[in-house]
Amino acid sequence: MWRTLQFYEERRRLVEDLKSEGVIRSKLVEEAFLNIPRECFVPEHLRCYAYVDSPLPIGFGQTISAPHMVAIMTEELAVQPHDIVLEVGTGSGYQAAILAYIVAKGGGHVYTIEIVRELSKKAVENFAKAAPELLNYATFVVGDGSKGLELFAPYDKIMVTAAAPTIPEPLINQLKPGGRLVIPVGNRWSQVLLVIDKLRDGSIRIKESVPCIFVPLIGEYGWSRYGYE
Numbered sequence: 001m002w003r004t005l006q007f008y009e010e011r012r013r014l015v016e017d018l019k020s021e022g023v024i025r026s027k028l029v030e031e032a033f034l035n036i037p038r039e040c041f042v043p044e045h046l047r048c049y050a051y052v053d054s055p056l057p058i059g060f061g062q063t064i065s066a067p068h069m070v071a072i073m074t075e076e077l078a079v080q081p082h083d084i085v086l087e088v089g090t091g092s093g094y095q096a097a098i099l100a101y102i103v104a105k106g107g108g109h110v111y112t113i114e115i116v117r118e119l120s121k122k123a124v125e126n127f128a129k130a131a132p133e134l135l136n137y138a139t140f141v142v143g144d145g146s147k148g149l150e151l152f153a154p155y156d157k158i159m160v161t162a163a164a165p166t167i168p169e170p171l172i173n174q175l176k177p178g179g180r181l182v183i184p185v186g187n188r189w190s191q192v193l194l195v196i197d198k199l200r201d202g203s204i205r206i207k208e209s210v211p212c213i214f215v216p217l218i219g220e221y222g223w224s225r226y227g228y229e
């Protein structure tokens with residue numbers, strides 16, 4: 001009980017910091033951050049760092065992204081409660097839970113795809129512990145998300161939480177007209193977060209958001225095609 005209260009206090013403080021830095025800008029994202037306990041998505045021995053604004057290791061050479069990056073990406077995605085969302089790179093499941101919190105308000109849904117089977121399994125466990133009431137709003141899939149997830153396409157919004165060498169074409173194809181894709185694109189050591197809108201006439205508009213550093217997107221439309229796993 002004491003730990004729960006302490007984590008809540010740390011979470012509240014982090015949210016205040018992210019708001020004052022202009023990173024959290026909307027009520028929806030603020031509420032999601034206040035209600036999803038990040039401590040449930042980090043390994044047990046790192047729980048005391050859950051509210052430090054930093055990425056943390058989650059095994060298999062992967063990370064849970066820093067809270068400010070989760071906030072920036074969620075704000076840039078402009079996710080609405082009725083949206084059908086695809087997340088590529090489930091990792092710990094934290095970003096999926098933030099998105100599910102928002103779409104649960106309006107009957108939307110989050111599909112999240114992860115290439116490492118063990119991480120996907122752990123993400124479901126984390127999610128069930130953190131937010132069992134949101135389980136109906138999220139579907140976890142194991143596979144190569146660089147190809148998107150054709151089965152449930154098209155999507156209103158797509159978020160990629162790993163760094164791509166180029167914009168994967170299947171993701172553009174699986175976006176609805178009027179939809180948005182947020183994806184870090186660049187080389188293996190530094191990237192720019194791109195916000196890509198598919199306009200009603202099918203044309204594409206690209207905005208550069210912030211510089212960032214993500215683990216690589218592997219798979220057919222990721223770094224694997226350059227011989228790097």
Ligand code: SAM
Pocket residue numbers: 062063064065088089090091092093094095096113114115116119143144145146147161162214215216217218219220222
């Ligand atoms: N969104 C995650 C979270 O909230 O914890 C953090 C994602 S982590 C920075 C990137 C994830 O992308 C890793 O778990 C990695 O295994 C996964 N990944 C890399 N390439 C992938 C691919 N082609 N398809 C699906 N997942 C992929």
